[in-house]
Amino acid sequence: MLRKVLLVDDDPILLTALEAGLSSFHHSFEVITANDGFEAVKILEEIAVSLIVIDLVMVRMDGISLLQHVREHYPDISVIIISAMETKKMQELVSGDDIAGYLSKPFDINSLGRMILTPLESEARDGIMHNITPAVFLQLMEMDAKTCTIRILDKMSQKGGILYFLDGILLDVRIGRQTGIEAAYTLFTWDEVTIFIKNTCVPRANNINSGLQPIIMKAAGMKDESLVPVCAREDTADTSREPASPVLKKLSQYCEDSLLPIPNRATTALEQMIKMGADYGFGSFRGGYLKNDGKNDRVIAVEKQPLMLTVKSSTEKKEIDAIIFDLGKKQK
Known part of the structure; x- marks a missing residue:
């Protein structure tokens, strides 16, 4: 996933020329444009930007005002200044x-491209990692007592964040205008990210005041609620919920009353098993029991969509097996 560079200038002809000229650097960064400072402010709220190129003289919200806004809300973003001055x-x-360079108009577009690459390469000078889960990687930063600044880009949401570690302590997190512990909760709900690592961290206040494990657990709960809003309990007073299916009612006798989210990798595996059953005539895959030595055992049942629940410690596996077997007979 490429980092994004925001070009801000009120000259549409120059913006078009810059966007076209910088296309030769498309393997290193992606260019987005804003026609003035106000448009740039809106873009920064929605899109993860790694560097901004700002024209100092603009009719609506000049470059100095935009720079002040960036320094107040996005202090980790590098800036290149361009002007006829x-x-x-x-x-x-x-x-x-935070100023990565200055260019006087007119200037060579390739010179701008090389100037952009310098801070981007510096930001990732200690490594780039693709398609990983942030919770696992960032716990290693905590265990190794790392001091670093990490930029994260989420593949699914296309959003990005930045984290600051000092001696393994997470000091702060920023996602757009969101900062601190709430930003940390959001970031840890992401599943597949690209990470850019720089082994330095500018001194800053600790806005987190928590170890990573409680944050990860809270984020997992947030993900549960967003992915599976339907509860298995029959006596819920929330009439807006969908009614529990017969198989879910049976499972609720032996399982905890809340459905669990099924991780992306597990969902892929289930889809492959369902497809294999159909392709090779093995029959329909209807469920299974995930054994964990009696601690947090799981059961998966496939109806209209896969469902996963936590098995109560008092439940015997044969009781779950009977329900899954019965579900398979009814679906024939």
Whole structure:
């Protein structure tokens, strides 16, 4: 998944030329554009941006005002300043560690492309990892007492976040305008991400004040609620819920009363088993018992969609087997 670079200029002809000229760098970053500072502010709220190219002189919300907004809300984003002014004049107007470079108009587009690559490469100088689960990887950062800044891009939502670790302690998280513990909860609901690692962290306040395990557990609960809003209990007072199916009613005698989300990888495996049964004449796959030495055993039943529940410790496996077997007979 590529990082995104935002170009902000009120000259539409220049924006078009820059977008076309920077297409030669399409393997390294993706370009998005904004016609003025106000449009850029809206984009930053919705899209994960790694670097911004800002024209200082614009009719609506000039570059200096936009830069102040970025520094207040997105201090981790690097900025390149462009203007018809001389470089020295630009440096007098704006300076700071977040400024990755200055270019006076007119300039060579390839020079801008190379200038963009420098902070992006610096951000990922200590490694890039693709298609991993953030909870597993970030717990390793905590265990190894790592000091680093990590940018994360989520494949599913196309959103992005940034995390700050100091000696294995997660200090802060940002996703768009969301920061702190709430941003951490959101980030840990993501399943498949790309990670860019930089083994430095700018000193900052601890806005998390929690180890990773409680955050991961809370995020798992949030994911449960968003994926499976229907409860197996018959005596619920919430009449807006769908009625429990007969097989779910039977399972509820032997299982905990809340459905569990089925991980993406498990869903893929189930689909393959269902397909294999149909392709090779084995019959329909209707369910199974996931054994874990009596601790948090799981049962999966396939009706209109797969359902997963936690088996009560007092339940014997044969009681679950009978329900699944009965479900298979009824579906023939």
